[in-house]
Amino acid sequence: MNSTHRVTAQVLVGMLWLLSMALVHASAESSDHDMNYRLDTIVEQPSTRSDSNSTADHTKFEELKGPFNSGPEVTQACLKCHTEAGHQFMQNIHWTWEYENEKTGQTLGKKHLVNNFCTNSRGNEGMCAQCHTGYGWKDESFDFSDQNNIDCVVCHDRTGTYYKTPNSEGNKACSIMFEGKQPIQWEKVAQSAGLPARENCGGCHFYGGGGDGVKHGDLDSSLIHPDRKLDVHMDSEGLNFACTACHVTNKHVWAGSRYDMIAHDIGGTGMPGQRRDVATCESCHGDAPHDSSELEGIKLNNHVDRIACQTCHIPTFARGGVATKTDWDWRTAGKTRDGEGYKEKNYTQGNGKHRATYKSIKGSFKYGENLVPHYNWFDGQMIYTTIDTQFDASNGFININTFNGSADDPDSRIWPFKRMHTVQPYDKVNNTLVYMHLWGNDENAYWGNYDFAKAIETGMQKNDLPYSGEFDFVDTYSYWPITHMVAPSEDALSCDSCHTDKGRLEGVEGVYIPGRNETPWLDKAMLMILAATLLGILAHALVRMVFGPKPKHSGEH
């Protein structure tokens, strides 16, 4: 082959490559990245767990040879060997979707709460319980005492091919998203069983709130294969932590829930050999993590009692090219074109994907990336406005969740939060939040019929909750502690981020922060005294020059 032919061949190959890339790109664009929950995210390259020390190879197990035709059949096989796993897992919030906070007396969990994204999973389990670790929860009839209903593989599938679809049929406007899937190869999935990796947990936790990165801002699909800059611990080329490296597991119940956090861990690494079932930074790094042989390290360690590690070490969130929602307006929902719902995608996020800024089923959204958190004192206790909380809407806004904490409380530290703003429906007579009936193939489901009045009435009725029949919209805020996307130390905030006028901690009360313009009145007084002194000296010098003795000639000395 002469050189001309070789060049021609190279050009042809190059063009083919470009064409194929364009096709791949086009097919990627065709899926909806706002609705890509777990089910739409078959992971091409599952992350590897570098810390697995299993003594079993599940592909060799007779019990897992199959054939299996359904999830529960696989679960039964799992439970033959893992005899206690079922009962143990039933204590887990991933199964119960319920959390009794003994300190505040509130009953929390997805089974009960109203949030300011899609608002409520209660009554919409047919859709929302795709992220329940069970099979088939679509209404009140789901049996929480049957361990065969546990979905083992959603967490333990290591092929990356497992997916879930809604447990009940929705309106055709929504159902279309879930069509055209390859059937699950249950035997392959079951035999792949291993410890959960990031894409397992992330299958739901990266997509909370209805899409990639929507809810948390510090959890999104960019953490499946993050680099060091994005997360120093999960860095796929480096430490490559799985979620459970920090969220340590004991009998299928694991540490670290935002419902009840340890805002100030003074337990540190514990005694030698002591097991600490907490997900805090301190449980590995201790409570004096900076190099105390240097002045800088000593000063930084002096901050540990008042400043959460996350405050400096997560300089911004939503850093991985995936945007998070910051603002949601339900009031604009329900517009149709030719009788059909539609979407507008006017936000392009860092990784090039387009995000919906309007959806008929949900309203209007705003997004953000590389966001500076909201900072405040936090004692670890989240307090929720629940469905039965009566509030005073005349304040102008409702906190879906709020938190306590102050400088006077040794258990509090200054923490970073994502703050979500939404305008959502409420019962304007009873002054309560409302459950909406969003999902369903019926004439009352909001998704498909676009009628708030019917959706709220049905949502409240299904749960025997009082509803006045009159709704309006109210501004709500929710607060999400930021704790993932920990940057490498060289990217941590510098001192000047806070020790300056109008810095990051502007407005955080009860603490004296040198350099924050803490004593403006004193500074003004000092400046005036200084000016008076200098003026006095100037006046004195002038009088001396005019009236004082003239310099003598040197000869007269």
Next chain:
Amino acid sequence: MSTRLVMIYTRFERFWHWTQMALIMLLMFTGFGLHGTHDLLSFKTAVSLHTVAALALMVLWLFAIFWHLTTGTWRHYLPTTKGLFAVIRFYAYGNLKGERHPYRKAYWRKHNPPQAMTYLSLKLVMFPAIWISGLAYLTYPLWGGAGSAGGALEIVAVIHLLAAFAILLFVIIHLYLLTLGGPVVEHVKPMITGFDKVDLAPEEEAYLERDEPGHIR
């Protein structure tokens, strides 16, 4: 009684004065940077320089206190009203009329009365205020338990700031007074060479010429 050039600022005193001057300048510059008055240094650099300079100055003070006590030079700073008002009158308007400075340095009284009183207040009030508050500031995590540190730290910080401001005013006036009662260089030179014109009693002169010949010219 004769006026001679006598060594009144010995080597250590000069070293103390100029080192202290440099450290105080550095502390002023870094300290007001930390306070937010200027942005010429990063906070981290300013903290490091300020802490190191402060520790160095405290070591110097320990030596200076020891020196004052063992050499007896502390007596130069004893307050007196003798000649006090004559000097104040001179600073107020006598210097305008070209009068001669009323104070004559004595061998065991090298500062004029208001000068000695000012230095004494510097040593007994402003310096202790700045180093006690500064040490408290530096070590607040050791004593300010979480929960109350914020309020206590603010008090410490304000005291530290006020003391620093008082020292700044001292420095400004100290420098301006160099220009009164003769050329600036005449006032600065003794703190460099150690020698200044002093009125000596015949016994002092004889003693110096016999036992300290290097201390008299």
